[in-house]
Amino acid sequence: xxxxxxxxxxxxxxxxxxxxxxxxxxxxxxxxxxxxxxxxxxxxxxxxxxxxxxxxxxxxxxxxxxxxxxxxxxxxxxxxxxxxxxxxxxxxxxxxxxxxxxxxxxxxxxxxxxxxxxxxxxxxxxxxxxxxxxxxxxxxxxxxxxxxxxxxxxxxxxxxxxxxxxxxxxxxxxxxxxxxxxxxxxxxxxxxxxxxxxxxxxxxxxxxxxxxxxxxxxxxxxxxxxxxxxxxxxxxxxxxxxxxxxxxxxxxxxxxxxxxxxxxxx
Numbered sequence: 636x637x638x639x640x641x642x643x644x645x646x647x648x649x650x651x652x653x654x655x656x657x658x659x660x661x662x663x664x665x666x667x668x669x670x671x672x673x674x675x676x677x678x679x680x681x682x683x684x685x686x687x688x689x690x691x692x693x694x695x696x697x698x699x700x701x702x703x704x705x706x707x708x709x710x711x712x713x714x715x716x717x718x719x720x721x722x723x724x725x726x727x728x729x730x731x732x733x734x735x736x737x738x739x740x741x742x743x744x745x746x747x748x749x750x751x752x753x754x755x756x757x758x759x760x761x762x763x764x765x766x767x768x769x770x771x772x773x774x775x776x777x778x779x780x781x782x783x784x785x786x787x788x789x790x791x792x793x794x795x796x797x798x799x800x801x802x803x804x805x806x807x808x809x810x811x812x813x814x815x816x817x818x819x820x821x822x823x824x825x826x827x828x829x830x831x832x833x834x835x836x837x838x839x840x841x842x843x844x845x846x847x848x849x850x851x852x853x854x855x856x857x858x859x860x861x862x863x864x865x866x867x868x869x870x871x872x873x874x875x876x877x878x879x880x881x882x883x884x885x886x887x888x889x890x891x892x893x894x895x896x897x898x899x900x901x
Contacts, residue, residue: 724812730833794846
């Protein structure tokens with residue numbers, strides 16, 4: 636009886652414990668430099684930036700584009716969906732401060748398009764009757780809708796702000812931009828496991844893996860009690876990682892799509 640009463644909240648404790656582990660891990664890493672696991676397991680390393688031009692009019696310029704022919708990322712995909720986290724190929728950027736990471740998560744969470752996306756996700760979920768406790772009709776759609784908005788916001792703040800701040804990871808997507816379709820697609824998918832650090836190195840992507848896991852666990856706090864199962868929570872975790880992988884591929888090829896199909900209209 637005691638175990639069953641605690642089970643609905645156990646994932647919240649696990650989420651908190653995961654973030655606590657990250658804090659300890661970060662403190663230990665600050666006292667000892669160790670080889671990055673990404674250098675051992677990944678055939679891809681983040682593209683090394685070329686040296687900045689020797690004659691620069693403003694040495695304080697924080698963005699250095701090193702290739703005139705590199706495809707450029709736009710701020711929005713199709714002029715609607717935010718693309719703030721995508722960095723153009725062959726571009727060197729300074730690390731984000733903690734407040735910049737939180738601002739990035741805020742823009743992604745409360746951009747007007749995020750409410751459109753939440754509406755589409757709510758419609759799909761209602762059509763599938765994924766949460767029967769919400770019922771049917773317009774009132775049920777309202778429940779699906781605000782849950783979708785909350786899921787997006789919780790996930791964004793964990794993966795783009797909170798966890799990256801603790802682990803000193805860069806939450807932006809650095810476009811490869813060179814090579815064949817298979818190579819670039821594989822690179823985009825491996826960014827789910829490997830990310831750039833604030834100091835320019837490579838690291839296991841704790842923000843993606845632990846951040847989305849913690850988000851799935853926290854969501855149990857506002858979903859009906861019958862949804863508080865390990866299976867349901869795991870499905871939400873895996874689904875979010877899969878969705879992020881699909882968006883990574885879209886971000887990787889968006890400059891090409893925009894140039895070839897839309898003639899840089901967006």
